Amino acid sequence: MDMIYLIFLIFLSGAVISWLAGKVNHVLQDILFLASVIVPSVLFYMNVSVGQEVHFKAGGIDLSWGITDFGWIFSLIVLGLGVLAAIYSVGFMKGKERRGYFYFNYVLSIMSMLGILFSKDFVSFFIFWEIMTWSSYLMVIYNGKHTQSIGIKYFIFSAIGAYAMLMAIVISHSVTGNFMIADLITAYPVLSFNLQLLIPILLLVGFGVKAALMPLHVWAPGAYSNSPMAYTSVFSGALSKMGVYGLSIVMLSMISHLPEGFWFREVLAWMGAITAAIGTLWAVKQDDAKKLLAYSSVAQLGYIVTGIAIGTELSILAGLFLAVMHAIFKSTLFMAVGAIERQTGTTNFTEVTGLIRKMPWTFLASLMSIIALAGIPPLGGFVGKWMLYESLITSDHYMLIILVFFSSTAAFLYCYKFLFGFFLGQEEKEWAHVKEAPVLMVIPMLVLAGLSFVLGTFPGLILKPIDAGMQALGFAPTNQHLWDTSILFNSWGNQVALQPILYAILGIFVVFTIFLTIKGYKNTRYVTTKDISSSGEVPKEHENLTFSINFFQPFMRAVEPVMRRQIDKYYNGFANGLEALFDFTRKIYTGNGQTYAIYVILFLIIMLLIKNNVFG
Amino acid sequence: MVGTPVLLVVIPLLAAFLIPLLGMIWKELVRIIPGLVLLYMFILSATLLNQVLHTGPIVEVIAGWRPPLGINLVFSPFSGFLVTLMTFIGLMVWIYSYRFKQNVDFEPAKKYFILLMMLVTGSVGIVLTGDIFNLFVFIEIVGISAYALTAFYTERNSAEAAFKYLFMGALASTFLLLAIMIIYTQLGTLNMADIASKMPEMNTTYKITALVFLLTAIGIEAEMFPLNGWAADAYTESPGPIGAAFAGIVAKAGVYAMVRIIFTMFDVDGTMQFMLYIGLITLIVAETTALRQDRLKRMLAYSSIGQMGLIMVAFGIGTAEGVFAALFLMFNHAIIKPLLFFSGSYLVYNSKDKFIHETNGMGKHIPITSILFALGAFAIVGLPPFAGFWSKLSILTAAADENMIIIIALILIVSIIELVYYLRVVNRIYFFKMAEGVEPKKPTLNALFVMVTLGVIILLVGFYPDAITGVLHKASGDLLDKTKYIQDVLLLNP
């Protein structure tokens, strides 16, 4: 039996077993769950080599599975994140109910994502896609009644995307005669122009939903913020990347070989940038950490899509690198929120403050991830941002870069809000009891934070596989000899050398830290956050002076005209209109026998009248 | 050799008439005998089908009169497949409705099972017969038993529904008879194969007129828009299992008759397009209507009509893939829709008017039924990895190969609508609080057995579609091969 089958078999059986094991013993259940995620991952990296394939038939359709270089990058995201988040979620789910349900869906999602990367044909791709959809749907509705409308919204949008994809799939079958993805790609350049337009549009709708692309993003905030945080880290980190995976395959191996593809790329890039801007603004508005991170995920995916859509070599590198980085830091942040929720019971900035001394490790992880998110050197986010901007400039997208830069500057606002809201500010008696999260939850966060630090200085580590993947899609980056030296070039030959920068930053930081510490060491002392210069008043224990309500009110006032329009409203209006219309058409069935009889007679008469036009 | 096709018609008829007498011996026999008969029919048809798939079709001649003079039954892969399906569903319905209503006493039970037998027999006859007048007779049998079953709960609504059904049925039989008369006056024969072979000589005007009458008549049985007004009421007011029987057996028979007429008997251009577009209209109207229903069984009924429309679309594509997809859809629909009716009628068991909101919170109290209902809902919408997905994929592929992109788009949009209203019900089942005074009814063991069996079949076909596709390919090939059918029937050698 081939190793590939074995991997999926372990996943499937592991999902079921780790559900059922809950009846026996919880520790056993956790162990089985971890095993059913970790063992296949190990097997995958040990025994499955790129290019290895298996073929079989189902329903008279040839299916074939195998990992490509490009898929391998995303397999890093899926499995790496999957394993870490699995460890995290063991800690997260301790003492919670319906763990079996959670574990089952978790393992299934990981399996389906890996399956998507494995599928070389559209049918298995679609099947895994749908499995991914409903397993994540079941996660979204994990919290019960109040999430069901959100779940429906998510499911409907996914269905729209999936059916668009299905349409594209069957059309491609009609032109190639089979369901192989490679055949479509080879046949694509010789298609008729309409099909050349239609197929990518349909596929982009399908992938755009998962990639939370404007205007298909409305499901994302609710879904991200309502599924359990341990899963959301995978949901936003890895699952959304499946959309990116599909998008990049479409863009790189189809559109980029299309002379008329120019408009495609422009439109998509603009959609991505607008997504980024709108997502950022809404993220700044949020008072709930989950929602904030959800919107920021939407925004980050916007950058990624922009990078991939531009289609130059550097921009694609930027997009894919950002995809990896986003998977790292956003999942860390969601994990941090999960830890805080577990320890304090709330994720609202206006309620919980001053956790820095209570949960220092969580703070450290969040700080690193936030710096990476904001794209500030020397952490990994900066590399991606740098490449993105350089590619935008060098490819003359001068308006686009302004928009992107605006959103990434406005991102500082919610970055600061996140750190301040939870960890800084006044330390309250109410939260004095809070302890640091269990070690099982802290370790994955710290590992991921460390990763984002390493990638900031040595991006070559991940740029190499990305490079290989791009070559697999027919792109040949020119300066891969530089991956080891961690110097980034743009196509104008301008460079940024990461190592000197890192050393300089660390050096200066260390010097002044030492200065601040040893200067007057004896007379430097810590005072509580109650001891502040509040015009001579001594704040009482119960008075919380932290400023956390309407945090960015002036900014919000400034951008109010943009925020007034929500796409959600338009969708709801459309849906209600449809329902009303159908309610009208429903009246065809009057429930009255005579009417039905009249229908029959009329039908007969009309048929007899027009029979010669219809038949013969 | 377990028996010949003719037994498939004779035995249940006999049984139907013997049941009362046997009931005098021992009341329970009334309930048991039909089961045995249906079981026998299923086994017989299954074995026959298995045999037919390897050797050619069996043509059974009644009373030694050779076609075209005599009446004959044709057990080809296509019809055999349908018969097997129908008998299987009939068996399931029987197992399910055994003790469906405790309070049903002897007399109604007798009626019920007799009528059920008649229903199955008529449908099987419709599928098997090779003679168009015979077809008329069997349609009448089905019709009568169906009216009676619709009116089974002798209440106002059911009586009204039955009246509507009767009304339309009467119209149907009138038109059918008219059509048959036209054909007979023109061709002087009633044998389908003979008609098919002689059809070219027929005068076009008469031919088309006859076709229109036939389509109208059969369209009523096959729930074709706008002739399907009766269907919703009949599904809703008849007992739960009977709804399943209508969806799984009667409608299939109607579609079979229509297909037989269009594919085999008539050689008129444009029939395919007609079927395609009328099916599309049926699909859209029915599904949009189902979206706005507030009664569970009514919603299921409209969704069933929509499925019939989809099947017509698949047939209307006209290619081999199209027919294959249609058969696949028929199979899935015949498996899934009964499951939905079975589980649904337990979800709203004790309620009077079967509102959807009365299924609130059932997930906690009757979990297996609920999960099976959800399974059926997801399967019929066509989510992988369930059975429905493969049929949907095949019909879309077939349509795409004919470059019917608009039609694909419409089908997909409609299935989003379908998804919406099924998802609403599932959400109600799992996320809403149960209303006051609703006491859920635990399904009886046999009902549970039936539902689980159907669910297992759905999963099986979903994960391993090859289990069924072989048969479907043979059947579709058989349907499309018109000359072979004529030869088999007319020039059969003793």
Place this chain on the structure above:
Amino acid sequence: MDSIWYKILGVVVSFILAFIVGMTYMGLSRKIIARVQNRKGPPFYQNFIDAMKLYSKSTAIHHGLMQHLGPAFIMVSSIMTLMIVPVLNDGKWFPNLNFDGDLIFLLYIMVFGPLGMALGAGQTGNPNSAIGVTRGLSQMVGFEIPWVMALVALMMQFKTTSIVDLMEVQAQSGTWLMFSSPFAFIAAVLAMLGMFRYSPFDIVGAPTELASGPVSENGGKYLFTLMSSGAVFAFAKLTLYVDLFMGGADNLIVLLLKTFAIYLIPMLYGVVSPRYRTEQAIRYFWGWPTFFGLLAILHAVFF
């Protein structure tokens, strides 16, 4: 020659230079403002005295690690900026990191410090600090837009993102960019008004409403570090402007003259104008400055 110690020496020297110049400029600005208000004003070296006094304060109070490190963060960003920006034309004098980072990197390293400082300010738990930080960030979103537009215009026009190359361009063409691409200059200068946080954009540390905002809990050595880093940062930014728009400087004298000329703009603009509210400031930056930025980009694209 290019050994690490040489580089470090260069950094130290340029740091001291920047410190002195920046402090002097601040003192001069105080003097000038006093004169505008018809006062005698403090001596121009007053800021040195204040710095020494703050340094000599014997006790220091902090509310936690982040506040303790906040000044170090902001110091990092100012010194990094100073290292990236070429102080003099011939890169030999202070060849710190001029070739290792470009304008995009500069844009990001310049916000590194403020964010770190903001974290420090956040931990004090003083509401005024948090309010000041939010105002500062909002205002930053405001003025970054025209600033980036100006930079993008330059980059587009000369197909480079490196400051050194831009200085090369000016050296070869012989004309300063403030003349050859005036709109970019205008946009950048208007953005600078916000960057230097003089009135009317001193909403961050508004003394009378916010009790000097983010720094309100910092005294002694912390305030000293902040003050000196502010001085260094000011000098670095001025040098950047000179390099970008006024063709850099060949020797220190020219550098001082040019930087002071630039420095006068926000200062004198501030003397005569009252304070904006935050949203007014943001709207201001998204008004005319952005318009000039657009003009600059169009100019860069079409000419």
Place this chain on the structure above:
Amino acid sequence: MINDKSSQKIVDIIQNWARKQSIWVLAYGTGCGAIEIPPTMTSRYDAERLGVRGAATPRQADVLLITGYLTTKTLKRVIRVYEQMQDPKYVIGFGSCTINGGMYYDSYNTIKVLDKYLPVDVYINGCMPRPESVLSGFGKLQELISEGKANGAQEYKDNLEWYRANQKRIIPNWVMPDYNW
């Protein structure tokens, strides 16, 4: 080197010079005397030329200026502010009221002698003291600083109990973190 005596002396001289040259006053107007601060600071008298300058928060301030009468209610805040200031810090009693109660000598809710509660380095008498005298007061403080005699903070540390006792006598419900340097 810091421990070395002579160098310590030099360092002290430089430090005192710097301290005397830059006096940041916490603008905390307790009484009517606060009205004299604006003329002192603005163009007419321009205290800034002496390095005197307003500071927004006690963390940054060097001098606490008690302008005029000090009600028992305000005393608490003043003490709080004083204790929040960072060494070296000085107190200037401003106006007669801080010396002996002045025109409020028999008032029930103002404190009469400020020195009982806070270590005053310099008194500026007069009611009101004109800006000139305020400036001269600052000059006096500068002299003291440069001579190293302005060590009120040290006194406050040394006789903290006494000060606390007096303060608590005035302030009945004492809810303040204790002053531990």
